[in-house]
Amino acid sequence: MQPTPLSDVADAMADVVASMQEPTKVEETLELITRSAAETIPGILEASISITTRGGEIQTLAPTGPRVARADHLQYELHEGPCLDAAIEESVVIVNDLASDPRWPDFGPKAAALGFGSQVAFQFRAEPHVRGALNLYADGPYGLDQDSIHLGSMFAGQIAVAMGWAKQEQTLTEALTTRNLIGQAVGIVMERYQLDSDRAFAFLVRLSQSANKKLRTVAATLVDTANEAAKR
Template sequence: MIDSEAVRLDEPVKALHLEVAEAMSEVAASLQAPMDLDSTLELITRSAADTIPGIVEASISITTRDGEIQTLAPTGPLVSRADALQYELGEGPCLDAALEEPVVVVEDLATDNRWPDFGPKAAALGFGSQVAFQFEAAQPNARGALNLYAGEPGAIDQDSIQLGSMFAAQIAVALGWARQDRTMTEALATRNVIGQAVGILMERYKLDSERAFAFLVRLSQTSNTKLRQIADAVVAQVNENAEH
């Protein structure tokens, strides 16, 4: 016999799973290169806040090369203020997650004695509980955290943690892919300028492509200058002469 009450209770769960699956699919689609990093990160934080039960705001804290920490893709001004408070006070869940702990859960921001200054101030902004997930980006020593804020104390459960960790993993992928994309763009630019320089030398000195490239390599070695810089100089000289 089918328990009708269980069926009714199961329907919202199924609906939630479908909503999360759709959000994940949308984020996954945005990770297909080429992508706009800012838009992708905003999509991830907004999707996390919209689909994880109890979560009302989300943001990303990320360390910079000089050791500072900044917020990316906040879903609203209140979460930006909450993050800024942690940076100003030097304490808080997102700092601990970004720099030390893989996952930091706060059941009640107003009373948690781990952050006596930040907690009450965050509660005054309207946040009851929080969870932060650490991720590592592709760049060495670059770390960050996905910050999820709930409106009520005790709102962070195992489902929140499981779903939040999935969104945090997508942020790490987005940041890694963006850096890879920039590296590939730079490599293509180098290849293109070297190709232009080879073409110029072929025309100027009546060389074939192999000898023209060897000429660039020899210049690079004898002057102790990178091949890209030699190629840039050759192309720049031709452009300058063309302007006169």
Template structure:
């Protein structure tokens, strides 16, 4: 592949990823675009996946490009060693150019080679406040990981972090809008029921929340649900 063609493919891949990074987004679809583009674009790389840590300390695989890479990822989780595990938990970048013979991975390396992988690199990503994991890239042959692989891989890992952060923000915004809407409905109910203006109706709900030690959103939801139930009977 010529350098010009590679640059064009990278530009096209990044444009496709950028198009997927929209709010609101489907996170699963966006992550699948990122891993597929990484596997298709980075020279020597044939498969990609994402390892995501969970609050209870487990690690799970997202957006794998093939069933084989799921097995490779899970081998690392089960054996407690391997590039994607180390990148997800500790190191920013973990590269191995000879999976079968690297002494760092005495159990995982030969098993990965038996699955048909010769080299691998993983990039840690973080997305505030809690998302943390690794973008995992796999090559068929040994010695496929070079500085270009690391440079390009880090770009895709950064896109994963952006997607995770935006998805979190989008969910937070959706939750905030839902909360605001239900409180607004509750204020309207109090205004109509007690013939109050909006400020006094909101103050009424706030006092009720404080005296009962109950969140305002909970008070508002209960009132709206109660009113809806009465209107149905």
């Protein structure tokens, strides 16, 4: 699986942020987020959003295609599946092989028959009643890696902002700060190890995974260290 160029992710994030600052319908922003997630996250083929209501119902918003909408609705009909678990209970649900995962014996094989091999769902919420999940589908088993997880969580955060479920100004500022930090860190790694941008970004992701720290934290530490060294 090839690493996603940082510039592609940054451009997608910038487009979403811009849409939030303009008088655009929420539905259009959500469609932009799911489409951007499917186009820029490594291995992801389709994306959608599951939303619960105060009455306990659940529905799909902004699917990138009819196949992913069908996969979501299968979960609602069968009362089992990753997007249900993420929207109602767990913060992140990862499925490496839908066809054989014993957690969802009815949904898994049906999803595989639709052409999906793996899936990840990220929860976001508006307390105390309404919750939702960003659903990302890959075409083959084990089609997800740590790049997919890190980047998917960033897009899930943008959905919460778009729906007014988070403090928009604070979250947008944090998103832009994170993007700038990662960009600076990529530049440092490129210069230090003579790597291109794709390999430098992949290096940061692997470092984040091995240290069990968020990508933003790893980038901030690298930038701070470089700044301190420059002062000496």
